[in-house]
Amino acid sequence: MFRPHSDSLLLAAQLGREPRLPGATVLDLCTGSGLLAIEAARRGAREVTAIDVSRRAVLATRLNARLNGVSVRALRGDLFTPVAGRRFDLIISNPPYLPSEGAELPDRGAARAWEGGPDGRAFIDRICRQAQAHVTPGGVLLLLQSSLSADLATARELGSRGFEVTVAARHHGRLGARGRARARTLRDRGLLNGEDAEEIVILRARRAAR
Structure with missing residues (x-):
């Protein structure tokens, strides 16, 4: 777990x-400090579940929710595993997406919050494959990643899995310190061309209502 950055x-x-938020059941994957889960609860979500592989992140989310006077169910586990068989109206995720220098993902420590595998897609691809089974018909996935x-x-x-996908937001900026260190x-x-810059992109993927 590390402090929320500008992408969060x-x-x-x-x-x-997000129009789906008020009254929704919400799942926050890779919650970190719980910022997004708490924001969802503050903005009227009916029920919020937050998941992270880090024990410290789960404890921090529970504490931060209590300090903010909102109800968040924080669970420790690997992506959707703790909520097997459940569906949510809205899934939000800021997963680790920084391309790693090595082939192996860390199994402990703060680096788990940003190391995304050699192409940065170790978690993104898994979310894409599994999301449909956990989104209600007409529900939405908000997924943040880097270009x-x-x-x-x-x-x-x-899109190939039945979602209608749009770019909800896009922000162009300089690479962060970790990105610059491995430029x-x-x-x-072939992941970086020209200047030391990237785009942070939020994809909104809506599952068909039927």
Whole structure:
């Protein structure tokens, strides 16, 4: 777990514009400090569940929810595993998406919050494959990622699984410190071209009502 960055704040702002939110059942995947789950509860969600693989993140989410006077059910586990068989009106996620320098994902420590595998898609691809089974008909997935981890591929994958996909928000900016530190690796893999910059993209994927 680490402190929320500007990408989480961007997703929180988009969450506030989401028409499906009031009265909805909400799932926050890779919750971190619980910022998005708490924001969903504050803005009128009927029920909020937050999941993270980090024990510290789960404890922080529970504490932060209590401090903010809202109800959030925080669970420890791997993506959808703790909510097997359940569906939600709205799923939000800011998963680890930074392309990793090595092939192996960390199994402990703060780096789990940002390391996304060699192409940055280790978690994104799994969310794309599993989301349909956990979204109610007419429900929405809000997924944040970087252009470094191929947002167009995400849109195509979700589209192939029956979602109507639009770009809800896009922010162009300089690479963060971790991205700049591995810029040479990103260029060698063809993930970064030209300036040390990226786009943070929020995809809104709506499942058909029937």
